[in-house]
Amino acid sequence: LVQVRRAVVQLAQESSHSPMATPANCAMGSGRRVAVGASFAWHRGRWRAHAAARCASCELHVLGPVTHHARAPSSANTRRPEDAASGAKLATQLRAAPPGVGCVAFAILAGWRIRSRAALLSVSRREQRGSRAFSVTVWARRMRTAAATEEATEEPATDTLPPLSADGGSQEEFEKYWARNAAPQRYGGKWVERLSHPQVNIEPYWYNESSGETRWTPPKPARKVATKNTDDALQALTGAGPEWEMTIMQLKKALHDGRQESLGLSTEQLAQRAVAEYENFVPRVLSWHDYQYITFWFFGGMKPSRKATAGARQSFFDQKNGASNELFASREFFLAAAEVLMSRLHRMHPICLTYFIWTYTRAGVVVPELMEKVGTYLCNGLLPTMDRCSLGTMVWNFTKQGVRHDRLFEDATKELSRPNRLRSLAARNFQNVVIAYSRGDYWHPALFDAMARGIPRLLDLHDPKLTKNERHLLFAYTCKDGSEVLADSFRISNLTVILKGFAKMPSPVPSLERMLASMADYVRRSQERSPKMMRVEDDVPAFLNALAWVAFSHNIDVGTIVHDCFSLGPILQGMEESRKRNLRRKLTNVGVSVEA
DSSP states (O other): OOOHHHHHHHHHHHHHOOOBOGGOOOOOOOEEEESSSSEEEEETTTTOTTTOOOOOOOOHHHHHOOOOOOOOOTTTTTTOOOHHHHHHHHHTOOOOOOOOHHHHHHHHHHHHHHHHHHSSOOHHHHHHHHOOOOOOTHHHHHHHHHHHHHHSSOOOOGGOOOOOOOOOOOOOHHHHHHHHHHHHEEEETTTEEEEEEEGGTTTTTETTTTOOOESSSOOOOOOOEOOOOOOOOOOOOOOHHHHHHHHHHEEEEEHHHOOOTTTOOOOHOOOOOOOHHHOOOOOOSSOOHHHHHTTTTTTTTTTOOSSSTOOOOOOSSGGGHHHHHHTTTTHHHHHHHHHTTTTGGGGSSSHHHHHHHHHHHHHTOOHHHHHHHHHHHHHHGGGGSOHHHHHHHHHHHHHHOOOOOHHHHHHHHHHHHHHHHTTTOOOOHHHHOOOOOOOHHHHOHHHHHHHHHHHHHHHTTTTTSBBBBOHHHHHOOOTTTEEEEOOOOOOHHHHHHHHHHTTSSSSOOOHHHHHHHHHHHHHHHHHHHGGGGGGGTHHHHHHHHHHHHHHTTTTTOOOOHHHOOOOOOHHHHTHHHHHHHHHHHHHHHTTOOOOO
16 A cells, blocks of 8 residues: 555656656546646547557556546646645655556546545536546456456357347237236246347346346246235326316317416326326337327427527427427426326336436436436336337436436446347437447447447448338337338438547447448448438538547558548548648548548
8 A cells, every 4th residue: 555655646746747648657547537746637538649658568558448648737727736735745755666556556546536526516517417436447347347258158149149020029029028027927036037128039038136137048946936016005197177188189289389377287287197198008119109199298290389580490309499498398397297207117118218208308307316216217127128219218318418327327238238139229229329328428348349240230231322221131110000110221420420429438349440441331332322311411521520530539540441432532622621621630640641
């Protein structure tokens, strides 16, 4: 411990004088800001190749965690005089330590300092983002865990998996899925057997209520026990009055037109009616085609009650211009519904719960206590019962609302990385998941590597002239109202959003370069074949900018990939001069030869 303390102070003192780090004062940390003697800015896990050479003798760096080196303090990150004085006083008493020990020492003290500074954050910020203290060895540990797991249990090849669902689940499969999960079989040792969603072959799986373990092989010994008494002493939600007598469409029109007060509609009764509708609905998939008939507090598809302001962007959801609030019931309704929901989550199907929470997200109403309870409820072995859209949308809900739930994202990583689940994901699911994990700072190597493995399948085998994936590549799903919905194919803009998420990763994952090559080839083919409705202005330059960002962040040479797929002359020719220079500079930095 004495040696660790000496190493920390030595690192802090050296870093305060040197604008560039050396192998002797390398540091590793994560969080919003780390200050030990001098302040260090953490740029959200991005590699800075120009900052300093990597510490060749530091064992932790070889393992691939996020690493950041000390930099000169700036005006936005100034050393406090007392920190400098303290560092100078202690440094005079201590001597240098080996680089590897120093790195570990700095990590220990940095983690302590982050937690201390977190206490000074405002209450509102803590509620929105939660604790930002992040163990500096988490990424390295997760990388090692993912590698060990892969070696111990190799993922089955695609041809060893059950056949891909042809229709997203037949009616017979859904009947079995609903009945079994409504009254799951129980086994000794607190094991519960459920069925996964029919989109992923309605496979049986077992969840342990004591340990939280989920497994896909029967526990041993598998001794069946009596079904647990599920009587929760809660009464079914019913009532009298206009809130219960009016149809869904009548309620929707009344709230949309602002006639709630004139009709004498109680906010509390409306909230109970909303929860009752969702508790009684048995879903197939997360789709507006079904939920439009039971969601009277969402006015999507109805004529706006007021004209958009001049110059406002015409968007289905536009919180900046007030359009999003106009599409939903009042904030008071959502707060009243949250009070009802929090004691009855177990009575609502996870897919229904996802759509309900989605309306909170889009309406801009955040109830942290509700979100915490929702995340904990879903972690009780329920994630495999969700369809592909609800699983991706739920994690997106948490990040969009700014509410953190580490356990939910850890469990979702395991489910989303399963080969059978991975191959069922559609373009929008990949995008939602990457957005949720990257913007929420959930850095799980297994998740990002799974995304990088799964995306190329939908790119390489799809003709980009088609707006939807063909059924043999990815199944469509059928809603309860009989609507068949084919999966949307990737647009170039989707790939750009996904690349930005990968650019923020602390370190690259094994399948990243394969995904980059597949994306570039798809964009090339999309340039040639995609209809105008699939394109947006300057989508190819935007993609190349994101590609260069990923390549620079992870020290990848993409020169061959770019030259094989793109003719840069025509692309640059149509750009403004400043944007052209910027893109040329970025591409040059990652191995692309661009003519002046």
